[in-house]
Amino acid sequence: MIRYLTLPVHRSESIGGNYCLLAVRDAGLAALCRPGMFFELKSGAAGQDRRLFKPVSIYKVQSDEIAFLIKVLGPGTQALQVLEPGAPLKLLGPLGNAFQLVKDSRVLLVSGGVGYPPLAYLRDKLDASNEFTFLHGGNCRDDVFPCDDVWTVDGSSGRQGLVTEGAVQLIRDKGINVVYSCGPLPMLKALAQIVGPILHYVSLEAYMACGVGVCHGCAVPVGEGYQRVCKEGPVFDASLIRWGEL
Amino acid sequence: MNRLAASLGRMELQSPVAVASGTFGTEYFDLFDQSVLGLYVSKTITLQARTGNPPPRLYETEAGLLNAIGLQNPGLEAFIGEELPRLREVLKVPLIVSFSGASIDEFVQILLALEKEEGLAGYEVNVSCPNVEKEGIAFGADPDVVYALTRRLAELTQRELIVKLSPNVTDIAAIAQAAEAGGASSLALINTLYGMAIDWNTGKSRISRPVCGYSGIGIKPVALALTYKTAQAVRIPILAMGGIHSWQDALEFFYAGAAAIAVGTALYCDPLSAARIMQGLREHMEARGLSLKQIIGTVS
Numbered sequence: 001m002i003r004y005l006t007l008p009v010h011r012s013e014s015i016g017g018n019y020c021l022l023a024v025r026d027a028g029l030a031a032l033c034r035p036g037m038f039f040e041l042k043s044g045a046a047g048q049d050r051r052l053f054k055p056v057s058i059y060k061v062q063s064d065e066i067a068f069l070i071k072v073l074g075p076g077t078q079a080l081q082v083l084e085p086g087a088p089l090k091l092l093g094p095l096g097n098a099f100q101l102v103k104d105s106r107v108l109l110v111s112g113g114v115g116y117p118p119l120a121y122l123r124d125k126l127d128a129s130n131e132f133t134f135l136h137g138g139n140c141r142d143d144v145f146p147c148d149d150v151w152t153v154d155g156s157s158g159r160q161g162l163v164t165e166g167a168v169q170l171i172r173d174k175g176i177n178v179v180y181s182c183g184p185l186p187m188l189k190a191l192a193q194i195v196g197p198i199l200h201y202v203s204l205e206a207y208m209a210c211g212v213g214v215c216h217g218c219a220v221p222v223g224e225g226y227q228r229v230c231k232e233g234p235v236f237d238a239s240l241i242r243w244g245e246l
Numbered sequence: 247m248n249r250l251a252a253s254l255g256r257m258e259l260q261s262p263v264a265v266a267s268g269t270f271g272t273e274y275f276d277l278f279d280q281s282v283l284g285l286y287v288s289k290t291i292t293l294q295a296r297t298g299n300p301p302p303r304l305y306e307t308e309a310g311l312l313n314a315i316g317l318q319n320p321g322l323e324a325f326i327g328e329e330l331p332r333l334r335e336v337l338k339v340p341l342i343v344s345f346s347g348a349s350i351d352e353f354v355q356i357l358l359a360l361e362k363e364e365g366l367a368g369y370e371v372n373v374s375c376p377n378v379e380k381e382g383i384a385f386g387a388d389p390d391v392v393y394a395l396t397r398r399l400a401e402l403t404q405r406e407l408i409v410k411l412s413p414n415v416t417d418i419a420a421i422a423q424a425a426e427a428g429g430a431s432s433l434a435l436i437n438t439l440y441g442m443a444i445d446w447n448t449g450k451s452r453i454s455r456p457v458c459g460y461s462g463i464g465i466k467p468v469a470l471a472l473t474y475k476t477a478q479a480v481r482i483p484i485l486a487m488g489g490i491h492s493w494q495d496a497l498e499f500f501y502a503g504a505a506a507i508a509v510g511t512a513l514y515c516d517p518l519s520a521a522r523i524m525q526g527l528r529e530h531m532e533a534r535g536l537s538l539k540q541i542i543g544t545v546s
């Protein structure tokens with residue numbers, strides 16, 4: 001059941017150069033959230049009513065609070081960034097499928113840039129029977145968030161290089177048998193190659209309009225045809241994605 | 247008294263608000279009561295399944311949305327076998343099935359198959375999709391072809407026959423007149439305009455199909471002008487659409503000559519837009535002591 005609500009922003013923070021955190025409180029909505037799901041978000045401020053919603057993954061759910069970590073990319077996310085506590089936030093969701101939660105596995109989480117939030121939420125909900133390592137990469141220190149091992153392209157934080165280099169080592173050394181990932185397309189493509197036959201769940205990003213499966217705008221090449229990131233996704237089995245077409 | 251009762255060809259509608267083909271699904275009935283709608287228009291179907299265009303298929307511009315979906319649909323057989331029974335069960339408002347073909351024979355074949363099915367009020371003949379090679383606008387740009395196609399289809403059905411027109415033509419009035427002469431009982435317009443966006447940083451097209459369909463707020467003045475122009479040229483009613491977000495927008499289209507209106511891209515900016523428009527129209531008509539039919543085409 002999809003819900004459409006306008007809620008007052010409960011918390012609003014600027015993070016680093018290019019990110020912001022927004023949180024709302026609603027116990028009913030929080031109870032529907034699962035790692036991997038997303039909301040379509042939009043500022044309730046005047047002047048936004050003829051703009052599209054922006055799809056944003058759930059970052060954290062703690063009791064009745066739902067938090068979003070948002071990268072500011074264009075007019076829609078700029079309008080979200082300036083929302084102060086108490087300002088109206090429009091939410092449509094929760095939308096999409098969720099990550100399959102495994103047990104008794106050696107798990108690797110790999111995120112890049114704004115791919116971090118869904119994996120941070122997943123990490124919080126992973127069963128204690130799993131051993132896991134969380135790698136995160138970004139262009140520079142502004143893209144870095146708490147995890148086990150940080151990589152930056154410019155070396156300004158953590159290890160210098162691409163996060164996929166870290167994944168190669170870990171898969172080799174730790175006998176990883178489940179991988180979860182989310183991040184920019186070049187990272188995901190490289191990772192899919194590295195991971196090979198290991199079970200690999202990828203959360204994909206796509207430009208989106210409706211968010212509920214009716215417009216077919218967010219289609220990605222999966223299986224024999226196209227599947228919708230908003231409906232069949234955003235989490236896909238990496239082995240079914242036709243990476244060459246992305 | 248229903249001040250918002252509307253007539254569209256052979257149909258009497260409880261509401262003048264419809265949804266644009268391809269932009270709507272019953273999913274939205276989780277959010278508002280379907281009685282808001284005067285009719286439900288399905289996504290366009292084709293004889294064979296179509297997988298649609300490669301991604302990216304969408305981009306939001308400064309004023310409106312670009313899309314290149316490419317008529318992704320499961321094909322006629324799957325529609326009749328799976329989607330239609332579901333729609334019949336869920337819908338309490340009249341169903342219009344939108345369809346397109348790559349030849350007149352294909353259009354005929356689809357219509358004949360749908361004629362055997364119960365639970366539909368009529369058809370929207372889509373001759374105006376900008377995102378496919380053979381179906382769509384390749385058909386809708388030539389008045390002679392539109393006449394021949396409409397005539398064949400009109401002979402085969404007593405149901406509502408709506409022809410959906412493209413704005414991407416030199417003279418929409420001539421095409422509208424051809425559809426009317428061929429036996430269309432109403433017209434739907436406009437389909438999307440041609441549009442394009444380029445990433446200035448990389449020089450790449452924002453959409454996989456560079457010239458694609460443009461909808462939403464930016465096309466409203468164009469849609470309004472073409473509604474007016476068409477209404478001046480034909481007697482059959484017009485289901486008008488193009489950038490309608492508010493009840494005030496809808497009123498403009500009624501004054502220009504629309505018998506009913508459809509909401510499309512606005513649903514992606516506010517899933518309750520159709521319900522909001524209906525409520526606003528009702529309150530406005532009540533306050534003015536008017537009914538919808540009194541104002542249609544009365545622009546001065």
